[in-house]
Amino acid sequence: MILRRWSVTLLAALVALLTIAPLLWMVSVSLMARGEAAQFPPPLWPASPTLENYRELFGNFGVGRFLFNSILVSTLATALALLFTIPAGYAFAKLRFKGRDAIFRMLIAALVVPGQIGMLPLFLELKAMGLVNSYAGALVPWLAGIFGIFLVRQYCLSIPDEMLEAARIDGATETQILRRIVLPILTPIIVTLALYVFLSSWNDFMWPLIILADQQLYTLPVALAANSRQNVQDYEIMMAGAVVTTLPVLILFLALQRYYLSGLLTGSVKG
């Protein structure tokens, strides 16, 4: 039994090491001197770790600008998504209005339609609205978050009706009920949803690539992809760019992983 326990754990450790090895290597190479990575056999560890690549990245390549764009777009996307989806999710769970269930069933059916289907007309629509090549254009898809509505609704279903009725009898308006009673109960799912939207909008690539033409507006993934098509040889710089792009979300996930994983399960077990 003891042998078995250790062999399973050893296997898991090996698989886990293989899985995160690319990420560790990314960090390691980003600390190497220029040209050090282009060797055989590939060095696993920098001979003398240096932050030179990061200095170059923020100096010559102006990565600070892209980092700012990414933080701005993801933060606004998260705020807007919460503002739009939380009241809607609550309404679909707890407020009785005509057509509610029919509309909700249609929303669930629409979940299977990938967003890319409408990308070309959406581009034309935003062009007509003058939103192409602007932060606002990059934010638009995050307003239409069906998944978020679904997540909030599932969570709201567990709120007892008596609680809301009691507040109504005490003379509270519907807005007050949402603000003072429902929102505090929803805190865990709000953290989950915020984290989910922030990570997804940070990592999003295709839509910002289409809608942001001006380099000044590029988010980190778009800027990294554009540079990776040109500076193929500069491995150390590219790895430093990858670290700057992905480390913020990785750290955010590690700090709040409990919320992220529980949300993932609520979302995937569709009733």
Next chain:
Amino acid sequence: MTAAGRAGEARAGWAMSSPALAAILLFFVLPALASLALSFTDFDIYALADIGNLRFVGFENYERLTQNPLFWKAMTNTLIFVAVGTPFIVAMSLFAAMLVNSRWLKWRPIWRVALFAPYVTTLVATAVVWRYLLHTRYGLLNYLLSFFGVPPVDWLGSPTASLPAILIFVGWKTFGYNMIIFLAALQTVPRELDETARIDGAGWFARLRHVTLPAIAPTLLLVSVLTVAGMFQLFAEPYVMTQGGPAQSTVTILYFMYEEGFKWWNLGSGAAVAFLLFLCILAVTLVQLTLAKRSGAI
């Protein structure tokens, strides 16, 4: 409850849901429907400059696509990704989930987070990392393989190796997500069932086939439907790692649609591609559901 109270509740319901519904209508439903309409027009760079140049062309875009070898290449590549990638990724995810679910495992949360981590990383960033990992001369993968006597593979430079190379990357990037879903399902399988089968002398594979898999069949279906949809939507991977090459061996449908729409500005033709992609996803998902129903999984 009073009638006035009911009306107030309904009013509040509409007030709270309509901003989100309006956004969904305007930025999701309308574009998706417009995609179908757009696919019957010759919307191109001239129409973009002056809408007066727009003509209704019926099925011409679809006809032209069927005569375009690159479209068929993109279609074939994507179907290979779906047909090979789905079982590969589902099996990989299930293996990881069973490993993490093992009752003999110590420090479970650490391994779970480590295996899930690639999923939350930025796709473009890790694609750049993997392009380097897969480098013929300086890449870590070929270096590892050299210990087993495998000669260097030109992963991203050969038309036969490029698709498997991207598939390995996609598998690495996504298996953690499926693993979490599988883990939740595996935790509902009673340990006693597995234990009884073991005492009866059933081997590891027999227990997997007759105990575990039937118990998690609905989850297996869910994960394969999600994976198929994901395989149909590969875009950033070829865009960053191979730019569709070499010899167009990694052009996917979405990559083709992007080039058609935003490189050549053939938006009518691009919309036709988008609509065909939707039909493909729908068709494969329906086949999966039918198969699952017939085998009694749901």
